[in-house]
Amino acid sequence: MRINITSIYVADQQKALDFYTRVLGFEVKHDIPVGEGARWLTLVSPSDPEGTELLLEPMGHPAAAVFCEALYADGLPFTQFEVADIAAEYQRLLDLGVRFTMEPTAAGPVTVAVLDDTCGHYIQLIQA
Template sequence: MADQQKAQNFYVNTLGFRIKHDIPVGDGARWLTLVSPADPEGTELLLEPMGHPAAAVFCEALYADGMPFTQFAVDDIQAEYERLRDLGVEFSMEPTETGPVTVAVFDDTCGHWIQLIEGE
């Protein structure tokens, strides 16, 4: 993440993740991981600083091509879409059925498209 504080604000205050680890690692960077409040001992999402030059190029290329950086499973995509839209989150794709799953894609305000998925 180019700006860890901006990412933290979005992922915690808008998406609803909780901070698991926030450890300073020098030069203002932090080891910052988040978890779902529904599974605080589960998978951690790392908000990695963009220290390596290839990371920025990779993320910029995915964003320019409209490709999601990652995806999050949700139980009710329509409700989550409406909740996030009402918070001002911008979607490039509203909930769309694509075979056995429904997907939606939003901008995380940090240079990534994020896909929501409901279904199999």
């Protein structure tokens, strides 16, 4: 058993697609219309195109919005992405105008940073 898809709830799939592809560098794996303007929209890492997919899930259920708003209000990351060189990635994203709530910080055996994805989520970056 393995994780093949994980989701992040988004109010605007196109806005999320733009940020996650143009800024973070993910690639579209599936983009299939599923009715009423929604899409089955998954992304993958270009370094692992057959790996875990990130589903940009439409925020259709009322609980999803409450959950996401609570995490954001408390400053808690929704999910985490691993990077090979957090200092370089931090600088690359800063240069693209990404807002960070935590710069790269040592936390035991890892270094972490937290960014705002412009879609109502904080995302934690980690380097082992």
